[in-house]
Amino acid sequence: MTMREDSPAPRSPHRAADDRDPELPYPNGWFALARSRELTPGRVLTRRLADEDVVLYRTRDGSAYAVQPYCPHLGAHFGAGGTVEGRNPMCPFHRFAFATDGACVSTPDGPPPRARVDHHTVRERNGFVLVWRSHDSSPPTWEVPDTAPAGVTPTASWATNIHAHIQELTENTTDLRHLPVVHKVTIWKVDPVRADGPYLHTSLRLGPDGPSLLRKIQWDHTFLLAGMGCLRIELPLPTLGLVIYLWVMHIPTGPRRTRLLMATGCADIQPSPHARTALLRYPVHRAIARSMLWTAVHKVRDDMRIWNTKRYEPRPRLTSGDDAIGFYRHWARQFYPAS
Template sequence: MDIDESSNPVHQPRLPYPDGWFAIAFSDELPRGKVIRRKFMGEELVAYRTRSGAAQVVDAHCPHLGAHLGFGGSVDGENIVCPFHHFAYDLTGKCVRTGDGSTPPRASLKPWASCEVNGFISVWRHAGGSAPTWQIPTLPVDEFPPPTRRAFTLVDHPQDVFENTVDLAHFAPIHGFQNAMIANPLQADGPHLGIPVTFERAFPLLGSVETKIVAVVHGLGCQHLTGRLDRFGADFLGQAMATPIDPVRVQTYFTLSVRSSGISACPDWAARTLSQILTQAVAPFYLTDVTKDFHIWSNKKYVEHPKLSRGDGPIMEYRRWARQFYSAPHAPGQGAAPEPEPS
């Protein structure tokens, strides 16, 4: 029997929708000519790729008579075509053609600011309608093999997802990591926050392995991970994305790619093969670690003024940085924006 979890107080909205960039699809989910449906912050969107290769994101419903473009809509050159009356809309959202040849009405689809970077299609959202003021950086993927990746839908909020990185006290009881510490102070640069972390974890047959990572959070929708596994002689590159699809659920995406640090001394084919083997060997541990948090994330609530212990890590510093992404203090059907700490 299905259970309606929306009546559970724990599953009520924790925080409002944040501003920033949020992933809605892996790039290869959208080949030329395809139209896909996505839910995003309580709205229906469609993404499509034109003949020239441009990825576009627009509101899902045709302004003519409301047909959903994700159910039978098509791509004609650089235009998206409604399945109902074959109205065609160009890259600006303007109606440029009707199905019966009559003069196009003054109708337009709302285009969303979007970007395609690091294997993801992301859209920009700002509660006040402001245009993008920063960009997601491009990752240095040279000599890294294609990543292992997974996507999950769960009850949570993006701010909570990335707070997990500074919550050092949970590393041991949940993940079995030992001696976790933040190696240097958090590095805030406007919408970007660098978090240097080291910890040790046990691998079968290898014993304890030190891991050094730098997690950089870009807004509240994207986190890049770069790190080093000395015992494996390898570097790794990962991404974590968290996108609100409604007031209580997020779509999360995780990727990981591992590169042998000795590739410069190997033939190209050997370097590629070794890196692929390392990726396949390490990625399952990473993805298993990621999912260990899910049942806790999905059933917790947001505590505005937590009673922290000395070993919890810089949680409140992270939250102070995160406040910049809430331009609207409250929205109907959402949680309240974070309040300033009491003096």
């Protein structure tokens, strides 16, 4: 199930002009340009990354690839009518074919020229197609991890566009002060933020704010941030024998523009060895994942009112209780070019 996407974020009349905002470059890292189910064999998709088009395609054997968009022959865009034949993407203008290593391998009426298209590095993890992006086109320096057990993939998703730099969104994970103010939740327990190279880990125990009866409801959330692009939140429900996975993928699409892709999945804490039992529980898993997605979308829309109108403060006046934000900003430096 894929929910209807929100419309692009409007330019806020309360926001200063773009050229007055402090500038942040695009970060290096892995970015989820599509869900795996969107990229069927033979299909071509165009997605935006760091103010450039990236063309995704899947060969008939199921492998996913990503190329720069323009044919080196006469500049046609592979995403504007391009096709895939076997393992080769075909230019829509003159049907030049290119191998998965980028080399032109055939034309309709003669030997192929010495031409090639550049490929991006691609990984598929937990139902997402991720593309590596770096400021100097260097190869990946770290891998995006599996963020859920094998076979657990999203069954519901939603996406929107936000007028803010990607760092503003991912920094939200460590901004504990906004949780009771914006989301009306009570924080019961916080584990210190821990960095492991390009990965950031933390966990929170949260509950709804309100009458004492509601305040007895508490949930443990475990957060894994892999670079600035991939956030996974794990929410176990032991009384139901279930665990919910929420993926929040951030994709920098242009100057102070971020595409936000949220997706949810649900699984048994102890998977049944019997295929029939697993099949019968699948509709329950989908319903719970869908419910979790709606809840998460509601919370994110509260954040969007802030994101779409705020500006980035390069030297924030932090106070006690903001230690995790300072920690996050120090950790985030590794994804930018050295100054």
